[in-house]
Amino acid sequence: MSFIRPVHGTAGNSEPMSSGLRLLLASGAGLSVASIYYSQPMLGVMGSSIGASDTAVGLVPTLTQLGYALGILLLTPLGDRFDRRRIILIKAALLSVALLLGGIAPDIGLLQVVSFAVGLTATLAQDIVPAAATLAPERERGKVVGTVMTGLLLGILLSRVISGVVAEHFGWRAMYMVAAASVALIGVAAWRGLPTFRPTNTLSYGALLGSLASLWNRHGALRRAALAQGLISVGFSAFWSTLAVMLHGAPFHLGSAAAGAFGLAGAAGALGAPVAGRIADRFGPEVVTRLGAGLTALSFATMLASPWLEPSHRLWLIAAGAIGFDLGAQMTLVAHQTLVFGIDPAARSRLNAVLFVCMFIGMSIGAASGSLVLARWGWVAVTLLATTSALAAFLVRLVPGARAPQSRPAQASSAL
Incomplete structure (x- = not known):
């Protein structure tokens, strides 16, 4: 093999x-x-x-x-x-x-x-x-x-x-x-x-961790990517952390197996990530970040219509939305990683760490705020929260950014 x-x-x-x-x-x-x-x-x-x-x-x-x-x-x-x-x-x-x-x-x-x-x-x-x-x-x-x-x-x-x-x-x-x-x-x-x-470097462990802050301060492209992906993660996590609770209540009264089935719908959306990567290779990752963030916001926004539908139709709408926003979130993440990895080949692990720490922070905020919003205002408020956070990410990507710095020589991160 x-x-x-x-x-x-x-x-x-x-x-x-x-x-x-x-x-x-x-x-x-x-x-x-x-x-x-x-x-x-x-x-x-x-x-x-x-x-x-x-x-x-x-x-x-x-x-x-x-x-x-x-x-x-x-x-x-x-x-x-x-x-x-x-x-x-x-x-x-x-x-x-x-x-x-x-x-x-x-x-x-x-x-x-x-x-x-x-x-x-x-x-x-x-x-x-x-x-x-x-x-x-x-x-x-x-x-x-x-x-x-x-x-x-x-x-x-x-x-x-x-x-x-x-x-x-x-x-x-x-x-x-x-x-x-x-x-x-x-x-x-x-x-x-x-x-x-x-x-790619000989920094001590303390200096290596300290350089995370330096990379954040030095590269605006990293800050924009981390902020936008963090905002998308808020809505992503708010949806998945509250879905099972929502399905368990009226009018659905469904068990945990049903929530797992929606996970399969989300997985279908994830399969589109390689296509997003090819688009990024051909037209540039900046275009893909906007497409992904826009698709995420649109998918969440369609779920706002769910209270006016019959329960069975509502489930189909939520499943379609899950496919759409999972694809959008994955497209955006792939494009952000492509952008970030091009900033400095000698710092790819640290750049990836910064991006994912911000993404994890967004997911934590989404899980906590989603549960609170669901308890106080219901499922429509959760989808509104997710739509708002995705729109904010789209706006972050629309703001023109400074040209990314030139990468260091490619041999800096080559294999032996």
Whole structure:
């Protein structure tokens, strides 16, 4: 198989990336980030199985998300200081071990500790994306990043559906075992298929983290991308964090399986990301950011009509909107990453860390504000919040920005 043969790509590589290597990178991103979300549909059975209270077991996904956020901030920048291949292999091994321990955890205390470790090491996904941007030839970087990000988003959207089915038929511990095995296989494939990457700087760890603020202050293109993606993430998270609650109430009275089915609708939208990458390669990522943000806002806005429709028609409208805004959010993210990775090839890991920290902040704000808005004003107010945040992102992208600085020489981030 082509993806298990060592390649030695460079940032200036003119050869197209093999389909096997693209599959490896997309699968690695999707399976690693999925580890963060497997536990969410299984919390009820996990609590009863190990005798934990609802409050204690509710900390499992919280600690996982906290670990992931800290990992993006504290670990992802290391990709500019050390060989990315080595980092990917170490994180894959540690993530596999953490998931294995989760599957055999005898009590809630160990499960909580393991959940935090899963979040930290699942940032493997954020090392794979800059690696893909480095290995891809410049003319198809958007397409390659789009393919990898499709894998990542599919991992997020499908993880809850898969874990719910596996837990129902084989138990929640089986899901952890399956996840551990899948990440271990990705680690073996990466060991055989990825080249080594030359570090792009020799900064100390403290200086490396401090440079995140310098990059933010220096590059207006980074600030615009981070702000716009953060605003889109507010609406994205507000929708998905309140959907199950809304469907459970009148007039639908649907269970968690129905919310999972909407996740499949969102996954259909994510499949359009490679197309967005090709458009970015041909016409420039700036155009795609506006198209994506506009499609996201329009998709959310159509849901404002749902109160005037019959319940069955309302469900179809929400499903269509989910496809549209997931596609729009993914298009915008791919374009933003293409923009950000072009700012400075020697700082791709740190630039990606800044972008995703802001995206995570937006998702956290969206989850909190969505729940509050739903409780006080109902579902229409949630869709209005999502529409407003997406329109704000569209306006950010419409404001003319300064020309992005010239990238440093391509060999700065080449593989050995």
